[in-house]
Ligand SMILES: O=C(O)CCC(=O)C(=O)O
């Protein structure tokens with residue numbers, strides 16, 4: 001349970017480790033039905049084809065390897081969106097000062113996102129305006145999916161199946177700030193039904209005192225003891 005924040009003493013969130021090192025954590029029942037329905041309703045009219053960063057130009061462009069519709073919601077536009085950001089801060093312990101807006105995504109049948117990293121590689125300069133790279137991802141599931149649609153961690157042999165109201169959380173960077181290649185992941189194609197998610201990408205700026213860098217250099221590497229399944233006991 002994450003009880004280290006006053007809010008969470010009153011309403012603890014059940015947290016489940018799916019993987020250790022890198023830690024992949026699921027928070028259960030962190031979005032209410034009301035919040036989910038509200039977020040879907042305000043995002044839907046603004047949906048556009050989802051984009052990715054083009055490393056060559058830094059522009060956001062559509063790509064065949066990411067098929068979905070998406071929209072961005074600001075904290076200032078709604079108390080519900082602001083509350084979701086606040087909850088992300090409470091459950092992760094990270095600062096939201098440099099987080100991106102809430103991204104809402106809908107995948108139809110066949111919708112998917114090929115394996116990728118959420119952090120920018122060294123040669124890209126994508127995140128200057130956010131004060132550093134994407135240190136962490138919180139991905140909320142706003143629907144169950146009848147078939148397909150799992151989030152798969154390709155280097156870890158781990159699949160996370162969408163469950164409406166739950167969220168998956170992981171750190172994309174080593175404590176040195178280097179990208180952690182073990183966090184490579186994908187959204188499997190939806191085979192039946194429709195998949196709704198929303199996510200917060202949290203950046204390095206603002207975390208200096210919360211998650212100080214480790215002075216020891218950690219090389220970008222996927223060479224780690226894998227797989228490291230969590231014993232059934234914890235599931
Ligand atoms: O939808 C998913 O399961 C994963 C989405 C994702 O990886 C992303 O948007 O960066």
Ligand SMILES: [Fe+2]
Nearest residue numbers: 116117118185
């Ligand atoms: Fe991703």
